[in-house]
Amino acid sequence: MKNTYFTPGPAELYPSFARHLQTAMDEQIGSISHRSQRFRDIYKFTDEQLRTLLTIPATHGIFFTGSASEVWERVVFNCVEHESFHLVNGSFSQKFHDYAQSLHKYAHVFEKPFGEGFDATDIEVPEYAELVCLTHNETSSGVQMRPADMHKLKRKYPKKLFVVDMVSSAPYPNLDFSLIDSAFFSVQKAFGMPAGLGVWIANQACLAKAERLQKYESITTGAHHTLPTLWKHYQTFETPATPNVLYIYLLGKIAEDLNRIGIDTVRKQTEEKARMLYKFLDDSSRYKPFVEAERHRSQTVVVATTKNPADTIASAKQAGMIIGSGYGSFKDSQVRIANFPAVSIDQVQLLINELKK
């Protein structure tokens, strides 16, 4: 019998994934040229489905990379001459900051302890920061930053570029792309696919910045997947290098399935399942939600504190349910439960029943 994966990515595959994969194999999508009309049609279809799902306007292009981690590097290369600014409250927002430092940028940081979140009112963006780097969902600690706070911050600093890491939450956060310049995610989280594809959304302001930086001799914007090259090829729904054609096809089909359900319903279902999980944790004597402030509790990665996480994980596994361990040193005191669209309300209820035992 198959297990149900409640892990925060790689995660449970979307229920229709196997069917779409079979169609792709039947249609030999793995063999088609990335310079063919068939591929351009696939890219266009996936672009359209993601645009509908995430309400992405024509000002923004949608590009494919090898992973979301790669985008951390690309967005800094292409949008920062000297200074970036990072909100850091966990391992992944920390890595984003580390990447900027590795690229020799002056990477300002405003840090909060693991488990705490950010509100717009907390934040002063340094004067010369060119790019504000926000993490919608800190996968390591289960903390979210509300889109309303992101939008408010951008309104306060309209001249700075804003990029949102929504790796472990997209398509849940309802970002207003008239304010957010760039965002990115990977497909092995809430899209229910295997890992191996990053999606990078960026607007013309990012492009203009990248084009300006490319002319400077003092810095490099990188060579692979530069924004100007991605954008140029995007005009005809192509890519500069051979992309993961199969996964781009599959992402389009899953986004289409989510659009059939409707993004509002997908978001409501996510909130309903999160409510069930947090209520269980609140009521339990053995578990409690790690994130105290309700407004900062992630809707897609629920982190619980418990005395014997290894026991919890082991007994859930015996019941065919795989839940995630706490991140890094929190392995000994936490479990992480992913709440992605691939798991149903019934499956979440089964997990809760199991945890109650």
Next chain:
Amino acid sequence: MKNTYFTPGPAELYPSFARHLQTAMDEQIGSISHRSQRFRDIYKFTDEQLRTLLTIPATHGIFFTGSASEVWERVVFNCVEHESFHLVNGSFSQKFHDYAQSLHKYAHVFEKPFGEGFDATDIEVPEYAELVCLTHNETSSGVQMRPADMHKLKRKYPKKLFVVDMVSSAPYPNLDFSLIDSAFFSVQKAFGMPAGLGVWIANQACLAKAERLQKYESITTGAHHTLPTLWKHYQTFETPATPNVLYIYLLGKIAEDLNRIGIDTVRKQTEEKARMLYKFLDDSSRYKPFVEAERHRSQTVVVATTKNPADTIASAKQAGMIIGSGYGSFKDSQVRIANFPAVSIDQVQLLINELKK
């Protein structure tokens, strides 16, 4: 009915691919954590199979990236402080050179016309070049450089790092990794997989160079997939970021299948099919081999000159065989026929029969 793809990548899937994919789906490989023992076992298995297949010694690590194009960037970032040297005779060796320039390196070039190849005796490596960049198989023109020439050149310049792009030929070229410091390929060519995974082989000399460069303030070695980070995680068969777990699994299984046949046999079969194709072109009145010098004719991507390539491609397609167009402006005068392990001697014979009509 399914087509047979003789395209130079993406290409025909390896005959066992669908079976391995089904096993992977049954075993939920798409959902497992990249921090689990199950993943470490997969990485180790694929590493061992590739080591056997390509005779890679313990001095070299094997790493995974999003694509081979990404490795063009990584190897320059990690192995070049100021100067690289490139042999350029087609579009892909040119792109390797372009990448080095984009990273603001002084990228020396020795160029030959499209369709011509390099011998060791031709080549003077500039005194301060740190990395010598060779392309085993120029996919655009169907020109190969013989490993013997690569080895001879390295012996002449033993202190320089040598990297070989074997994107569209691995596992065909029999590289001597006691001489070649680094090599890389992608899986959608001769390994018969869908695109979306690059494989980077690099030795301790490359690592030592990267570690030295990381200490300099004047240059960056990049942030994502730096060689020291890849190497550090490789010690426990992990990766710094979430990799394409599914494709790493599939690559290991296909490498195992090729090892069962035996690399000598795989290489002999490749040569036999190439011999059949070139003999047909030599004997034909309508086609001729584009590459004149026999020693420079690619064994894996056969390029033919013909008056009406569009007609050739269309009639082959009607017979269920997809062949590649000439690269870029050579679309109007050439076709490209991939000769990868996924197509059998019988299938090559069927193609020749069709082209004879």
